[in-house]
Amino acid sequence: MLEQIDLSKKISQQEFKKNIEPLANQLASLQRECRSRNIPVMIIFEGFSTSGKGTLINQLIEPLDPRGFSVYAINSESEEEKRRPFLWRFWTKTPENGRIAIFDRSWYRRVLVDRFEQTTPESQISDAYQEIVNFEQQLTDGGTVIIKFFLVITKKEQKKRMEKLLESKQTAWRVTDSDKKRQKHFKEYRVMAEEMLQKTDTAFAPWTIVEAMDKEYASIKIMSEVVSRLEKQITRKKENPDEASQKTNGNSDRNELKSSALSQADLSRSCSKEEYQERLKKLQSRLTLLHSALYRKKIPVILVFEGWDASGKGGAIRRLTQALDPRGYQVNPTSSPNDIEKAHHYLWRFWRNMPKTGHIAIFDRSWYGRVMVERIEGFCSTDEWKRAYREINDMEAHLAHSGSIILKFWMQIDKEEQERRFHERMENPQKQWKITDEDWRNRSKWDQYELAVDEMLIRTSTTYAPWIIVEGNNKYYARIKVLETVIRAMEDRLKSD
Amino acid sequence: MLEQIDLSKKISQQEFKKNIEPLANQLASLQRECRSRNIPVMIIFEGFSTSGKGTLINQLIEPLDPRGFSVYAINSESEEEKRRPFLWRFWTKTPENGRIAIFDRSWYRRVLVDRFEQTTPESQISDAYQEIVNFEQQLTDGGTVIIKFFLVITKKEQKKRMEKLLESKQTAWRVTDSDKKRQKHFKEYRVMAEEMLQKTDTAFAPWTIVEAMDKEYASIKIMSEVVSRLEKQITRKKENPDEASQKTNGNSDRNELKSSALSQADLSRSCSKEEYQERLKKLQSRLTLLHSALYRKKIPVILVFEGWDASGKGGAIRRLTQALDPRGYQVNPTSSPNDIEKAHHYLWRFWRNMPKTGHIAIFDRSWYGRVMVERIEGFCSTDEWKRAYREINDMEAHLAHSGSIILKFWMQIDKEEQERRFHERMENPQKQWKITDEDWRNRSKWDQYELAVDEMLIRTSTTYAPWIIVEGNNKYYARIKVLETVIRAMEDRLKSD
Numbered sequence: 001m002l003e004q005i006d007l008s009k010k011i012s013q014q015e016f017k018k019n020i021e022p023l024a025n026q027l028a029s030l031q032r033e034c035r036s037r038n039i040p041v042m043i044i045f046e047g048f049s050t051s052g053k054g055t056l057i058n059q060l061i062e063p064l065d066p067r068g069f070s071v072y073a074i075n076s077e078s079e080e081e082k083r084r085p086f087l088w089r090f091w092t093k094t095p096e097n098g099r100i101a102i103f104d105r106s107w108y109r110r111v112l113v114d115r116f117e118q119t120t121p122e123s124q125i126s127d128a129y130q131e132i133v134n135f136e137q138q139l140t141d142g143g144t145v146i147i148k149f150f151l152v153i154t155k156k157e158q159k160k161r162m163e164k165l166l167e168s169k170q171t172a173w174r175v176t177d178s179d180k181k182r183q184k185h186f187k188e189y190r191v192m193a194e195e196m197l198q199k200t201d202t203a204f205a206p207w208t209i210v211e212a213m214d215k216e217y218a219s220i221k222i223m224s225e226v227v228s229r230l231e232k233q234i235t236r237k238k239e240n241p242d243e244a245s246q247k248t249n250g251n252s253d254r255n256e257l258k259s260s261a262l263s264q265a266d267l268s269r270s271c272s273k274e275e276y277q278e279r280l281k282k283l284q285s286r287l288t289l290l291h292s293a294l295y296r297k298k299i300p301v302i303l304v305f306e307g308w309d310a311s312g313k314g315g316a317i318r319r320l321t322q323a324l325d326p327r328g329y330q331v332n333p334t335s336s337p338n339d340i341e342k343a344h345h346y347l348w349r350f351w352r353n354m355p356k357t358g359h360i361a362i363f364d365r366s367w368y369g370r371v372m373v374e375r376i377e378g379f380c381s382t383d384e385w386k387r388a389y390r391e392i393n394d395m396e397a398h399l400a401h402s403g404s405i406i407l408k409f410w411m412q413i414d415k416e417e418q419e420r421r422f423h424e425r426m427e428n429p430q431k432q433w434k435i436t437d438e439d440w441r442n443r444s445k446w447d448q449y450e451l452a453v454d455e456m457l458i459r460t461s462t463t464y465a466p467w468i469i470v471e472g473n474n475k476y477y478a479r480i481k482v483l484e485t486v487i488r489a490m491e492d493r494l495k496s497d
Numbered sequence: 498m499l500e501q502i503d504l505s506k507k508i509s510q511q512e513f514k515k516n517i518e519p520l521a522n523q524l525a526s527l528q529r530e531c532r533s534r535n536i537p538v539m540i541i542f543e544g545f546s547t548s549g550k551g552t553l554i555n556q557l558i559e560p561l562d563p564r565g566f567s568v569y570a571i572n573s574e575s576e577e578e579k580r581r582p583f584l585w586r587f588w589t590k591t592p593e594n595g596r597i598a599i600f601d602r603s604w605y606r607r608v609l610v611d612r613f614e615q616t617t618p619e620s621q622i623s624d625a626y627q628e629i630v631n632f633e634q635q636l637t638d639g640g641t642v643i644i645k646f647f648l649v650i651t652k653k654e655q656k657k658r659m660e661k662l663l664e665s666k667q668t669a670w671r672v673t674d675s676d677k678k679r680q681k682h683f684k685e686y687r688v689m690a691e692e693m694l695q696k697t698d699t700a701f702a703p704w705t706i707v708e709a710m711d712k713e714y715a716s717i718k719i720m721s722e723v724v725s726r727l728e729k730q731i732t733r734k735k736e737n738p739d740e741a742s743q744k745t746n747g748n749s750d751r752n753e754l755k756s757s758a759l760s761q762a763d764l765s766r767s768c769s770k771e772e773y774q775e776r777l778k779k780l781q782s783r784l785t786l787l788h789s790a791l792y793r794k795k796i797p798v799i800l801v802f803e804g805w806d807a808s809g810k811g812g813a814i815r816r817l818t819q820a821l822d823p824r825g826y827q828v829n830p831t832s833s834p835n836d837i838e839k840a841h842h843y844l845w846r847f848w849r850n851m852p853k854t855g856h857i858a859i860f861d862r863s864w865y866g867r868v869m870v871e872r873i874e875g876f877c878s879t880d881e882w883k884r885a886y887r888e889i890n891d892m893e894a895h896l897a898h899s900g901s902i903i904l905k906f907w908m909q910i911d912k913e914e915q916e917r918r919f920h921e922r923m924e925n926p927q928k929q930w931k932i933t934d935e936d937w938r939n940r941s942k943w944d945q946y947e948l949a950v951d952e953m954l955i956r957t958s959t960t961y962a963p964w965i966i967v968e969g970n971n972k973y974y975a976r977i978k979v980l981e982t983v984i985r986a987m988e989d990r991l992k993s994d
Contacts, residue, residue, distance in 0.1 A: 038840070083795070083853035085899035091848035096840040126623065127898060134891040141884060142842045298580070343535070343594040345639045351588035356580035387638060394631040401624060402582035 001197045001209060002190060004261035004461045004469070007154060009211040016216035023223040024063035030230040031064050031100065037237050038097035040144045043226065044106040047151025048189075049179040050161040051212040053104055056151070059219045060226065061102065069100035074109055076119070086110050086128070087135055094139060107132055111196050116182065116189055129199040136205040145233045146205040147226055150197060151212040155186040191463070198393065198462050203386055209259045209458070221257045261457040261469060262450065265412045270474035283483040284323035290490045291324050291360070297497060298357035300404045303486065304366045307411025308449075309439045310421040311472050316411065316482045317362055329360035334369065346370055346380075346388075347395060354399065367392055368408075371456045376448050389459040400464035405489055408465060409482055410457060411472045415446055498694045498706060499687060501758035501958045501966070504651060506708040513713035520720040521560035527727040528561050528597065534734050535594035537641045540723065541603040544648025545686075546676040547658040548709040550601055553648070556716045557723065558599065566597035571606055573616070583607050583625070584632055591636060604629055608693050613679060613686055626696040633702040642730045643702040644723055647694060648709040652683040688960070695890065695959050700883055706756045706955070718754045758954040758966060759947065762909045767971035780980040781820035787987045788821050788857070794994060795854035797901045800983065801863045804908025805946075806936045807918040808969050813908065813979045814859055821857060831862035843867055843877075843885075844892060851896065864889055865905075868953045873945050886956040897961035902986055905962060906979055907954060908969045912943055 011019075034041060043060070045053045061069060072093055081089045087107065095101040105113065110128050114120040120128065136146055153161075162183055165171040182189045201207045208225050212218040271279075294301060303320070305313040317331060332353045341349045347367055355361035370392070375385040400406055413421075422443070425435040442449070461467040468485050472478040508516075531538060540557070542550045558566060569590055578586045584604060592598040602610065607625050611617040617625065633643055650658075659680060662668040679686045698704045705722050709715040768776075791798060800817070802810040814828060829850045838846045844864055852858035867889070872882040897903055910918075919940070922932040939946070958964040965982050969975040 040841075080853065083797075083855075084851060085895050085901075087895060088848060088851055091845060094842055094845055096837065098840070130627075131891075131895050131898075134888075134895075138844070138888050138891070139842060141888075144842070300580075340593065344537075345591060345636060345641070347635070348588060348591055351585060354581060354585055356577065358580075391631075391635050391638075394628075394635070398582050398584060398628050398631075401628075404582075 001201065001207065001458050001461065002152060002194050004457050004467060005152060005209055005211065006260045006262075006264040007152060007211050007213050008264065009217050009260070010214045011217040011220060013216065016220060019220050020223075023220065023227060026227050027060075027223060028063045028065070030227060030234070031068055033234055034100070034230060035068055035098040037234060038143075039230075039233055039237065040095040040097050041100040041147070041230065042095060042103065042139070042144055043100065043147045043149070044103040044108070045149050045151065046105060046108050046112065047149070047210070047212065048153055048158055048186075048193075049182055050158050050165070050175075051151035051153045052215055052218060053151060055215060056210075056212075056219055056222055057102060057104055060222060064100070068098070069102060070095070071102045071104065074103055074105040074107075076114075087131060090135070094144070097143075107135065108196060108200075111199075112192055113178070115192060116185075117178065129196075132200055133202060136200075136202065140204040145229055147229050148205060148207050149210050149222060149225075150193070150207055151210045151218065153212050155183070157213055158183055158186065194463060201390070201459065203390060211259065224257055258451065258454060259458050260454045261461075261467075262410075262412060262454055265469050265471050267412065267414055267417070267471050267473040269471045269477050271477040271480055273476060276476035276480060279480055280319065280483070283480070283487060284319070286487055287320070287323040287483065287490075288325075290487060290494070291328060293494055294360075294490060295325075295328055295358040297494065298403075299493060299497070300355040300357050301360040301490070302355060302399060302404050302406045303360065303362045304368070304406075304408040305362070305364050305411065306366060306368050306372075306408070307470075307472065308413055308418055309442055310418055310425065310434075311411035311413045312475050312478055313364055313409075313411050315475060316409070316470070316479050317364060319479045319483060320362065320486065324360065328358065329362060330355070331362045331364060334363060334365035346374075347391070355404070357403070367395070368456060368460075371460075372449065372452050373442075375452055376445060389456075392460055393462060393465075396460075396462065396465040405493055406465035407486060407489055408461075408467045409485075410453065410467055410469050411478060412469055413472045415443075417473045418443060498698065498704065498955055498958065499649060499691050501954050501964060502649060502706055502708065503757045503759075503761040504649060504708050504710050505761065506714050506757070507711045508714040508717060510713065513717060516717050517720075520717065520724060523724050524557075524720060525560045525562070527724060527731070528565055530731055531597070531727060532565055532595040534731060535640075536727075536730055536734065537592040537594050538597040538644070538727065539592060539600065539636070539641055540597065540644045540646070541600040541605070542646050542648065543602060543605050543609065544646070544707070544709065545650055545655055545683075545690075546672075546679055547655050547662070548648035548650045549712050549715060550648060552712060553707075553709075553716055553719055554599060554601055557719060561597070565595070566599060567592070568599045568601065571600055571602040571604075573611075584628060587632070591641070594640075604632065605693060605697075608696075609689055610675070612689060613682075614675065626693075629697055630699060633697075633699065637701040642726055644726050645702060645704050646707050646719055646722070647690070647704055648707045648715065650709050652680070654710055655680055655683065691960055698887070698956065700887060708756065721754055755948065755951060756955050757951045758958075758964075759907075759909060759951055762966050762968050764909065764911055764914075764968050764970040766968045766974050768974040768977055770973060773973035773977060776977055777816065777980070780977065780984060781816070783984055784817070784820040784980065784987075785822075787984060787991070788825060790991055791857075791987060792822075792825055792855040794991065795900075796990060796994070797852040797854050798857040798987070799852060799896060799901050799903045800857065800859045801865070801903075801905040802859070802861050802908065803863060803865050803869075803905070804967075804969065805910055805915055806939060807915055807922065807931075808908035808910045809972050809975050810861055810906075810908050812972055813906070813967070813976050814861060816976045816980060817859065817983065825855065826857035826859060827852070828859045828861060831860060831866065843871075844888070852901070854900070864892070865953060865957075868957075869946065869949050870939075872949055873942060886953075889957055890959060890962075893957075893959065893962040902990055903962035904983060904986055905958075905964045906982075907950065907964055907966050908975060909966050910969045912940075914970045915940065 045057060047053060057071060061071065070093075077086075077089070090107045093101060110120050111125055111132070115122075115125060140146055162175050162179065165175050197207050197209075208221075210218050210221055305317060307313050321329060321331065330353065337346075337349060350363070350367045353361055353363075370380065370388040371385050374380045396406055422435055422439065425431040457467050457469070468481075470478045470481050542554060544550060554568060558568065567590075574583070574586070587604045590598060607617050608622055608629070612619075612622060637643055659672050659676065662672050694704050705718075707715050707718055802814060804810050818826060818828065827850065834843075834846060847860070847864045850858055850860075867877065867885040868882050871877045893903055919932055919936065922928040954964045954966070965978075967975045967978050
């Protein structure tokens with residue numbers, strides 16, 4: 001969830017000022033309404049050191065009635081706390097109905113800071129994830145709203161902020177040795193954070209990633225998310241006063257505050273025809289060798305291609321298959337499900353085509369249709385596509401766990417490039433079959449798709465099955481990137497085996 | 498779930514004949530209705546060898562339209578299947594909407610037969626449980642009804658059945674070497690089965706334990722359960738055609754078919770006053786020594802006492818505490834929750850009293866109120882108490898996992914003994930305070946409570962936090978049994994540490 005995030009998001013001072021007051025007023029009135037409707041709320045702040053948790057918590061509580069909330073700073077366990085199960089100190093801090101509990105760090109210490117410090121043994125991590133998910137499920141089933149923020153900055157920004165703090169005696173104490181250690185080993189720490197986010201991002205207690213390079217942006221995003229989640233829970237309680245639990249996940253509805261992965265793709269990247277031809281040849285021969293090594297080592301490979309219409313999926317796939325032994329791979333084109341497929345679980349038709357050991361399965365479009373076309377066209381319910389992120393992550397975890405290499409390519413082009421290619425297809429008799437009215441219809445929903453794609457990339461890019469955004473305005477560049485990525489993943493696996 | 502089951506359940510030939518035909522007719526018509534409503538159904542049979550899976554499956558399918566179901570016998574993986582993730586062969590067999598798939602053994606092979614044979618490495622077991630639970634959740638979320646039977650017989654009965662099969666050439670081939678091995682190591686296999694049942698008994702796909710000593714009884718129970726589950730799903734779909742998933746677990750509503758733990762308690766067990774006094778003294782001195790050993794080793798202990806009114810909880814607790822150092826234990830009496838407690842999650846007030854390392858917490862009544870009094874008096878919703886079994890198991894697993902010894906005593910007396918004790922209390926001015934109108938009111942709901950207690954004992958007796966049924970008509974016997982059980986558990990832990 002972290003690797004694909006565009007951290008350059010910003011907001012102007014002016015826009016901040018315009019937005020902050022209405023949000024603060026809304027928040028104050030929502031707090032009163034939660035109180036009268038007996039809704040307990042837990043808001044937790046996790047994230048990298050110096051990402052601004054303290055400041056942002058202060059901004060959040062500023063408009064709130066102080067009699068109605070508590071803030072807990074969660075440090076290392078005290079001697080007393082060490083003598084109880086680790087969830088004990090959080091269970092005892094769960095808020096009463098109508099109250100808000102805010103956590104500066106939380107039970108996630110166990111699987112993040114304390115794991116990094118080796119206070120939590122590695123052997124306990126997997127149980128701890130399960131216990132945390134159960135804990136949150138029990139509370140949300142009982143009617144608590146749980147809002148989880150993870151604040152992200154870059155390593156460089158962290159270094160800058162730490163240096164500034166260390167300059168003055170007044171602030172230097174705030175940078176602990178642990179902070180320094182986490183700065184030094186930023187990458188390792190981020191891998192742990194990534195795993196934690198994946199394992200604990202549930203429909204009932206989803207994570208919201210906050211781009212915290214710009215504090216005004218972060219502040220507006222946090223407050224909007226809290227407002228949106230509380231509003232949803234209040235509406236739900238109005239409609240159905242007896243049903244305590246919240247079934248669907250939130251996320252602020254304001255588009256400009258959504259996290260984005262696509263926005264950072266640099267579509268100007270390109271590669272000349274000569275360079276392309278030369279590299280293509282080399283890469284393809286390398287791939288041929290690797291394919292037979294994988295076959296001997298019985299490693300299955302799953303390659304997923306998704307992307308805009310006319311973004312070059314077919315071309316990229318062809319450059320791969322040209323180098324593969326046809327007995328060892330299969331390309332699975334995915335179109336609308338037929339009647340038999342419709343009569344099964346949506347994942348069923350893909351399970352049938354999962355590769356056996358040593359084989360490569362290439363999916364030209366895939367199960368991700370669930371969270372794109374099916375979501376946008378209303379072919380499945382909101383509950384269904386929201387649930388699908390986790391279902392898909394679970395499926396891919398199972399496949400990875402049983403030995404598969406999984407890579408997922410998003411072929412990215414911009415709207416102008418798509419239009420150019422559509423026209424080219426229409427004008428070229430050989431390519432006319434490739435373009436239909438539906439393509440134009442889909443194009444008219446570009447913005448809706450873009451939001452869905454961003455959410456998909458962020459929620460389903462995992463360490464075991466990463467998304468690769470392929471800048472596709474230049475076809476040569478795109479094809480080379482795909483080939484190189486596949487080859488690198490294969491080499492890495494063969495090395496580690 | 499297995500240890501507490503009364504296996505002596507039987508049904509007469511006459512009763513069998515009376516019941517089987519109406520059930521068969523219902524089943525046939527429900528199959529047609531599932532077909533027309535597009536409901537996919539999966540029925541799986543697991544259990545001990547020779548427990549009669551084959552025969553019972555035949556009886557179940559007899560009334561069904563053969564065009565609407567498939568039976569799969571799940572043996573060791575073929576070479577082809579070994580080359581895919583283990584769930585692949587089950588995903589590809591998931592039934593189309595409106596069809597029934599019946600499994601003679603199933604994906605549970607992975608964590609039971611194949612685990613026992615060491616085909617599944619131990620390191621994979623914990624992931625496999627999670628993958629199985631995810632698999633079933635995804636299917637039920639998508640609208641599939643999953644009905645899971647586990648057939649139970651005793652070791653002795655299994656031996657008898659195997660010997661009979663081995664006598665004739667016609668049947669001897671049915672007893673494989675694996676069967677013989679599982680007979681020989683019956684206890685180890687049962688422990689694995691018990692763990693599997695605990696880890697995979699969910700609200701969306703609950704296990705039904707089938708007492709299979711008597712095949713007629715088993716057959717009626719299986720068919721009734723299938724009828725009941727299908728009826729519920731059809732009703733749900735009628736009320737809410739869009740909502741695919743089934744939120745609550747089933748279990749046939751016919752009381753005489755419910756599994757029972759209480760029915761086997763032999764309430765005639767007793768102990769003379771002289772023997773009692775002599776043993777009490779010895780056991781108490783032993784307990785004193787153990788308490789200080791546990792204190793030094795920092796092991797926390799949780800003792801839960803539940804039972805009928807006037808079943809002797811207080812007396813048994815006193816005989817324990819007499820031997821304990823008051824600085825090292827706390828008795829937590831549980832009455833109706835106060836306003837602050839009511840404003841929290843129902844587990845919150847118990848979490849506050851969980852013992853720290855080296856301490857003993859005794860709960861005189863406990864969180865089990867959720868599935869007894871709150872269930873029966875309607876203080877919580879059906880969804881809530883059904884969900885509570887798993888919530889409680891999760892909590893106790895967390896406590897056990899962080900080092901606690903957990904024992905739960907159910908003090909069992911019969912209705913006559915209770916009446917005798919109530920009268921005794923009313924007549925004795927010293928004891929009058931102990932008896933209230935509410936006790937008499939509760940007594941009038943004896944049968945309802947008995948059903949709830951049986952379900953509770955079966956669903957929440959786990960290897961890490963077992964229920965002990967204490968035959969309590971004779972107080973001396975009961976107190977000695979409690980002391981002995983506590984001492985044995987402590988000794989076992991100290992030995993293994």
